[in-house]
Amino acid sequence: GNSVTQMEGPVTLSEEAFLTINCTYTATGYPSLFWYVQYPGEGLQLLLKATKADDKGSNKGFEATYRKETTSFHLEKGSVQVSDSAVYFCALSGRGKETSGSRLTFGEGTQLTVNP
Amino acid sequence: GAVVSQHPSWVICKSGTSVKIECRSLDFQATTMFWYRQFPKQSLMLMATSNEGSKATYEQGVEKDKFLINHASLTLSTLTVTSAHPEDSSFYICSAPSRRLGTDTQYFGPGTRLTVL
Numbered sequence: 001g002n003s004v005t006q007m008e009g010p011v012t013l014s015e016e017a018f019l020t021i022n023c024t025y026t027a028t029g030y031p032s033l034f035w036y037v038q039y040p041g042e043g044l045q046l047l048l049k050a051t052k053a054d055d056k057g058s059n060k061g062f063e064a065t066y067r068k069e070t071t072s073f074h075l076e077k078g079s080v081q082v083s084d085s086a087v088y089f090c091a092l093s094g095r096g097k098e099t100s101g102s103r104l105t106f107g108e109g110t111q112l113t114v115n116p
Numbered sequence: 117g118a119v120v121s122q123h124p125s126w127v128i129c130k131s132g133t134s135v136k137i138e139c140r141s142l143d144f145q146a147t148t149m150f151w152y153r154q155f156p157k158q159s160l161m162l163m164a165t166s167n168e169g170s171k172a173t174y175e176q177g178v179e180k181d182k183f184l185i186n187h188a189s190l191t192l193s194t195l196t197v198t199s200a201h202p203e204d205s206s207f208y209i210c211s212a213p214s215r216r217l218g219t220d221t222q223y224f225g226p227g228t229r230l231t232v233l
Contacts, residue, residue, distance in 0.1 A: 036224070043122070043209050044160070044224040089159065093222075103150070104211075104222060106159045 002027045006090050006107035013080055013114050021075040021110045023064075023090035031092040033057075033066050033073040034104070038087045047075075047088070080114045087111050119143060120212050122225035129200055130233055136196045137228045139166075139210030145190035146212035150222070151183075154207040166193040166210075200232045 007022035025033065032051045036044040048057030053068035062077045073090060090107040119142040129135050139149055147168045152160040164185050165173040172185035182204075184196040193212075197204050207229050211222040 034221075041227075041229075043120075043226040044211075046221065046223070049221060103162065103165070109157075109159045111157070 002031065002092060002094055002105040004090050004092055004105050004107035006110050008108075008110070010111035010113060013112070015082055015114055015116050016079045017114075019075070019077040019080045019084075019112070021088055021090075021112070023073045023075065023107055025071050025073065025090075025092050027071075027092055027094060027105075029094060031094050033064070034091045034093070035062070035064055035073070035075050036089040036091060036106075038089065038109075040086070044089065080112070082114045082116050085112055085114045120210065120223045120225040122208075122210060122228050124228060125226060126229040126231075128231045128233065131201050132199055134196055134198045135200055135230060136194055137208055137210075137230075139193045139195070139212070139225050141191045141212045141214075141223075144212075144214050146193075146214075147190060149187065149193040149210055149212045151185065151193075151195050152209045152211070154209060154227075156207075160209060163195075166195075168193075197230065200230070202232045205230055205232045 003026045005024050034049045035047040037047045038044050048059040050057040050066035053066055056065045064073050064075045087109045089109045091104045093104050121140045123138045149166040151163045153163050154160050162175050163178045166185045166187040168187040174180045187193045207227050209227045211224045213222045
């Protein structure tokens with residue numbers, strides 16, 4: 001079955017530091033890959049996505065590249081801000097027989113705290 | 117962009133009562149919606165898939181008589197926690213896929229925090 005493994009947290013950084021959150025996956029076929037962000041007390045928001053190998057998803061300074069050869073989708077940001085403090089979830093959706101939308105498989109989540 | 121709402125955003129109830137949570141897609145139709153449960157500092161656990169016009173599909177270990185799901189229309193799914201007990205206290209989140217951005221992209225509601233006393 002599908003699975004997603006994320007780098008264990010929590011991660012604490014100073015403002016303007018470089019961020020990497022590792023994510024690797026196991027899946028059959030050609031899944032789509034996602035990063036979602038959850039701010040305190042809120043639901044999940046889509047941060048970025050990639051639908052095929054070598055695609056790079058990017059948004060708000062965050063980037064992640066779909067690496068089929070290493071089955072990875074690591075999240076990076078060159079300079080984090082205090083407002084980036086949140087929980088980040090890596091996820092994949094399989095392409096199967098579902099008629100509308102695909103089920104998401106989530107990683108464990110990584111808590112990021114950015115200090116001023 | 118696509119928006120999914122949930123109501124209520126939080127609810128406190130007494131043990132033994134039932135609580136209904138609504139999930140609405142505001143600017144798109146969703147024949148499928150998903151219900152998740154999230155415990156503090158943990159990931160989301162898929163509870164069930166809500167299907168418009170047919171029965172919900174429950175994940176293994178989720179009691180269908182405990183968590184009643186009704187997909188009343190193309191924009192509304194409800195989750196009813198029946199005879200709630202303190203162990204049902206959790207953060208419940210729904211999601212729906214939007215075809216405008218491809219069926220692989222899901223939009224999440226803001227969540228409902230349930231506290232059972």
